[in-house]
Amino acid sequence: GxxxxxxxxxxxxxxxxxxxxxxxxxSGFYGLSWYQQHDGGAPTFLSYNGLDGLEETxxxxxxxxxxxxYGYLLLQELQMKDSASYFCAVSFSGNTGKLIFGQGTxxxxxx
Amino acid sequence: EAQVTQNPRYLITVTGKxxxxxxxxxxxxxxxxxxxxxxxxxxRQIYYSMNVEVTDKGDVPEGxxxxxxxxxxxxxxxxxxSPNQTSLYFCASSLERLAGQSxxxxxxxxxxxxxx
Numbered sequence: 001g002x003x004x005x006x007x008x009x010x011x012x013x014x015x016x017x018x019x020x021x022x023x024x025x026x027s028g029f030y031g032l033s034w035y036q037q038h039d040g041g042a043p044t045f046l047s048y049n050g051l052d053g054l055e056e057t058x059x060x061x062x063x064x065x066x067x068x069x070y071g072y073l074l075l076q077e078l079q080m081k082d083s084a085s086y087f088c089a090v091s092f093s094g095n096t097g098k099l100i101f102g103q104g105t106x107x108x109x110x111x
Numbered sequence: 112e113a114q115v116t117q118n119p120r121y122l123i124t125v126t127g128k129x130x131x132x133x134x135x136x137x138x139x140x141x142x143x144x145x146x147x148x149x150x151x152x153x154x155r156q157i158y159y160s161m162n163v164e165v166t167d168k169g170d171v172p173e174g175x176x177x178x179x180x181x182x183x184x185x186x187x188x189x190x191x192x193s194p195n196q197t198s199l200y201f202c203a204s205s206l207e208r209l210a211g212q213s214x215x216x217x218x219x220x221x222x223x224x225x226x227x
Contacts, residue, residue, distance in 0.1 A: 035216075042221060043154070043218045045215040045216060048214070089154075096167070097159040098169060099169075099214075102153055103153040
């Protein structure tokens with residue numbers, strides 16, 4: 001079956017750097033997205049990797065290695081407001097809108 | 112303002128009483144999707160629609176129906192709700208996916224449904 005794995009919780013201090021990993025076992029992989037969700041609110045899009053390598057958007061970066069079925073989200077200069085849940089999501093090739101999300105990683109940023 | 116709206120935001124109902132959760136987007140997006148979110152299970156896709164009159168099942172379609180008669184609306188219908196459908200529901204939309212493009216989805220605020 002299709003599956004994604006993320007750590008359930010990560011804790012870091014303000015100003016630090018944290019990496020949230022996502023490994024996937026899927027067939028027909030197309031791309032990997034990352035979303036942020038605060039306290040049951042609407043998820044918001046952070047980043048997308050369709051090709052191997054690093055994508056940088058401000059303090060957030062995302063990496064993909066297709067050969068390793070692995071990606072990560074890197075958050076730099078952590079701020080208290082970064083405390084949230086982070087989800088990776090796989091989209092699939094072909095004419096399909098199917099999307100599978102990981103179970104999410106809760107990031108707690110401490111002062 | 113570009114947005115995805117859902118109604119109602121909160122609903123408590125009883126087993127077997129048909130209900131509809133509406134979803135509307137004003138961004139002229141081709142793609143729309145419904146998800147449910149339960150503690151520890153992340154977001155699970157219920158149904159999605161690639162365009163008007165084109166819908167397809169996600170991972171957890173049992174007990175749900177959808178329709179896409181017009182581009183902006185994508186209602187979720189529970190014909191006979193059961194307690195295991197108690198959940199937080201999100202609607203989302205995005206532009207048609209093109210090769211190499213991100214499929215950034217815009218999510219609605221969520222509908223918290225309780226079925227007694």
